[in-house]
Amino acid sequence: xxxxxxxxxxxxxxxxxxxxxxxxxxxxxxxxxxxxxxxxxxxxxxxxxxxxxxxxxxxxxxxxxxxxxxxxxxxxxxxxxxxxxxxxxxxxxxxxxxxxxxxxxxxxxxxxxxxxxxxxxxxxxxxxxxxxxxxxxxxxxxxxxxxxxxxxxxxxxxxxxxxxxxxxxxxxxxxxxxxxxxxxxxxxxxxxxxxxxxxxxxxxxxxxxxxxxxxxxxxxxxxxxxxxxxx
Amino acid sequence: xxxxxxxxxxxxxxxxxxxxxxxxxxxxxxxxxxxxxxxxxxxxxxxxxxxxxxxxxxxxxxxxxxxxxxxxxxxxxxxxxxxxxxxxxxxxxxxxxxxxxxxxxxxxxxxxxxxxxxxxxxxxxxxxxxxxxxxxxxxxxxxxxxxxxxxxxxxxxxxxxxxxxxxxxxxxxxxxxxxxxxxxxxxxxxxxxxxxxxxxxxxx
Numbered sequence: 001x002x003x004x005x006x007x008x009x010x011x012x013x014x015x016x017x018x019x020x021x022x023x024x025x026x027x028x029x030x031x032x033x034x035x036x037x038x039x040x041x042x043x044x045x046x047x048x049x050x051x052x053x054x055x056x057x058x059x060x061x062x063x064x065x066x067x068x069x070x071x072x073x074x075x076x077x078x079x080x081x082x083x084x085x086x087x088x089x090x091x092x093x094x095x096x097x098x099x100x101x102x103x104x105x106x107x108x109x110x111x112x113x114x115x116x117x118x119x120x121x122x123x124x125x126x127x128x129x130x131x132x133x134x135x136x137x138x139x140x141x142x143x144x145x146x147x148x149x150x151x152x153x154x155x156x157x158x159x160x161x162x163x164x165x166x167x168x169x170x171x172x173x174x175x176x177x178x179x180x181x182x183x184x185x186x187x188x189x190x191x192x193x194x195x196x197x198x199x200x201x202x203x204x205x206x207x208x209x210x211x212x213x214x215x216x217x218x219x220x221x222x223x224x225x226x227x228x229x230x231x
Numbered sequence: 232x233x234x235x236x237x238x239x240x241x242x243x244x245x246x247x248x249x250x251x252x253x254x255x256x257x258x259x260x261x262x263x264x265x266x267x268x269x270x271x272x273x274x275x276x277x278x279x280x281x282x283x284x285x286x287x288x289x290x291x292x293x294x295x296x297x298x299x300x301x302x303x304x305x306x307x308x309x310x311x312x313x314x315x316x317x318x319x320x321x322x323x324x325x326x327x328x329x330x331x332x333x334x335x336x337x338x339x340x341x342x343x344x345x346x347x348x349x350x351x352x353x354x355x356x357x358x359x360x361x362x363x364x365x366x367x368x369x370x371x372x373x374x375x376x377x378x379x380x381x382x383x384x385x386x387x388x389x390x391x392x393x394x395x396x397x398x399x400x401x402x403x404x405x406x407x408x409x410x411x412x413x414x415x416x417x418x419x420x421x422x423x424x425x426x427x428x429x430x431x432x433x434x435x
Contacts, residue, residue, distance in 0.1 A: 006407035038410055042382040044363050046234065053268040053285050058260050061289045068290070 003031045005038070012038050086224045145201060148208035155215040162222050173225060180218040187211045234383060235266045235306040245305060249297040256293050263306070264289070267313045273379045274317040276368055284320065288313045310384065318394055321372050366416035370409055377402055378409035 003011070003021050010017045011025055012035060025031040191207050240262050247255035264285060271284035291312050299308055367375060376395075380386040381402070386394070388402040395402070 004407065005411050006403055009403070009407055009410065037414060041363070041410060041413055045367070045378070045382050048273075048364055048367075048383075050265045051269045051272045051281070053264050054282060057264065057268075057282060057285055058257070061260070061286050061293075064286060064290055065293060 002028060002034075005034075008035050008038055011035060012042070083224055087220065089223065143205065143209070145205055145208065148205060148212060152208060152212050152215060155212060155219060159215065159219055159222060162219075173221065176221055177218065177225075180214055180221065184211060184214045184218070187214065235263075235270075235310040236385070238262050238266055238306045238309075240305050242301075245296065245299065245301070248293070249299065251297075259292065259296070260289060263292075263309050266306075267309065270310070270313055270379070270384070271317055273367065273383075274314075274372075274376050275320060276372075276375070280320060284313060284316050287316050291316075314380065314384075314394060318376070321376065362417060363413070366413050369416055370412055374405050374409035374412065377405040378413070381406050 003025050007017060007021050008025065008031065011022065025035060187207055187210055191204065191211075240259065244255045244258050248259055267288050268281050268285045271281035271288075272278065275281055275284065288309070292309055299305065367378070370378070373395075377391055380391050380394075381388070388399045388406075391397075391402040392399045
């Protein structure tokens with residue numbers, strides 16, 4: 001019986017084969033011929049021509065490599081400087097916008113020095129109460145309603161004057177903005193209810209104060225956002 | 232042909248490539264692209280897939296060259312990446328189509344040889360190497376992969392078994408099967424050539 005192809009391949013490749021198989025192959029003309037064919041095919045396979053890749057393959061690899069390369073880490077220093085500048089700018093804007101209201105709270109004369117004006121910022125009723133020794137509600141009550149409404153309107157105008165936000169924002173920024181806008185809408189709703197029911201002036205003041213606080217926060221976020229776009 | 236064993240790269244080029252030198256990357260591509268593409272084409276039989284494997288292989292080579300230890304020849308490392316990518320593709324193709332590992336061969340008389348659309352006398356004129364390439368293409372994916380890895384790339388049966396997740400005896404039997412089929416297909420071609428010659432003689 002002749003050697004199988006598997007046995008002949010083992011002989012061809014110099015692998016361990018049973019002695020009886022080796023002696024048969026050596027003596028058998030048919031198996032020798034078949035062994036020669038197997039060797040010839042291996043040699044011919046190795047001599048098959050190389051297949052040339054497409055000309056643009058390397059360019060495509062480079063393009064892929066460039067596209068998949070992780071974006072270089074940018075230094076956060078310029079962003080931090082920008083953010084600090086924006087916060088400062090917001091503080092200055094608020095200072096200018098809110099000056100009349102604060103004067104009303106503190107009973108300051110119109111001619112207070114610019115340095116004093118710059119040093120002060122948005123002062124919540126609690127802080128006013130601490131400074132003046134009044135209770136927080138009393139401090140809030142000390143601000144005339146008309147002043148609060150006026151401040152709210154100025155904040156509204158400033159917000160409108162800011163450039164439109166970027167189309168792409170982080171999820172947290174978008175969430176913060178939405179939440180602030182929702183809360184402002186809720187305050188507006190409460191105030192509209194109060195108008196229908198002849199709202200208590202103290203409650204109205206508190207709502208306006210809350211609205212101003214929310215508008216301040218919204219302005220700060222939107223201003224920082226506007227600054228980041230320009231980086 | 233330029234097989235992986237013919238691909239030699241100077242250590243300086245490897246060092247430069249590992250530092251991200253684009254020119255060194257281009258040298259690596261020029262050195263290995265033919266071997267990678269040929270291997271992928273022979274194993275997968277389709278130019279588009281071979282192109283895909285070439286791209287994937289080089290993206291991995293270039294991104295991991297800095298981690299290449301230099302223990303073995305660079306050619307063996309690149310070849311290993313390319314072979315793994317081809318095998319991954321074959322595995323996914325087998326899974327996708329539900330084809331058994333030992334199936335997928337082109338039936339005798341069909342496929343490239345029968346459907347070539349060439350004039351009658353063409354078969355008698357084609358080069359023997361093209362015959363062999365065509366016969367190789369008719370093998371099933373597993374047999375074709377095993378015979379290429381073993382007889383051309385020099386993989387041992389153990390290495391093939393490990394790469395394919397099979398046994399050594401599986402690799403041996405697939406190699407024997409591939410050779411039986413190749414001889415059968417080449418025999419068919421030889422008969423066709425003879426018949427073509429006879430027809431040509433009669434028409435003279």
